[in-house]
Amino acid sequence: MRKVYKNIFGEVISKSNAAKLNEYHLYYYEEGSDFLKEVEFINEDSVYNINYFLNEEENEDQVLEYLKEKSDFFDIEKRETTDGITISTNKLYSLSVDELPLISKTVFKTDDLENFICSQVIDNETGKPQLEKTVKCWYTTDGNGEKYAAIEFSYEDDGKLELAVDKTSDPENEENWSHYDYDTFQDLQDKIETDITYYKTAALLPKETYQV
DSSP states (O other): OEEEEEOTTSOEEOHHHHHTSSEEEEEEEOTTSOOEEEEEEEETTEEEEEEEEEOTTSOHHHHHHHHHTTOSEEEEEEEEEETTEEEEEEEEEETTTEEEEEEEEEEEETTEEEEEEEEEEEOTTTOOBOGGGOEEEEEEEOTTSOEEEEEEEEEOTTSBEEEEEEOTTOTTOGGGOEEEOSTTHHHHHTTOSSOOGGGGBOOSSOTTTOOO
16 A cells, blocks of 8 residues: 555645654555555644545455454445546444444536545334435535536435425525425426436436436
């Protein structure tokens, strides 16, 4: 593994400089590549959090035991990519509270991994999404050309749209935002040239990749 030390602002620093800081981050990259494998968050020489990126060849149970030896608080992330969509499955462990993780799935367009389009919390016992906790975002650019979440969507426990908050008319002024629900969704669609059917329900994936 190749180690890279960074300060809390994400700036690369030397190992000796890191040792002088109360808090820093240690990045582990696979040898000979830029693939990020693990990030340790270190405060006063103690690892207080770890982000671990799991690949298909690894045994998750073994990784779990490895991480337990290093910290009580860590996150295991596994990413899958298909048809221009990337799905990130996160298991967040806080062993001082519970042995079971908080599981979530986050969906991105593969060409934009900075802005999620869907986030779901998964029930530990059933493995099914808690639809009422699903959040989706539709993006556009503001007057300065900056991408932002122009419409935010929340859902009822049956997966139907509960509320769509449209900020496009005036992103900075909440008083001018428009609100829609499942029954008035078509009014929102009529304002937008692209098909936003994906946002009408809490289904995890866009129609072209969604398997019933």
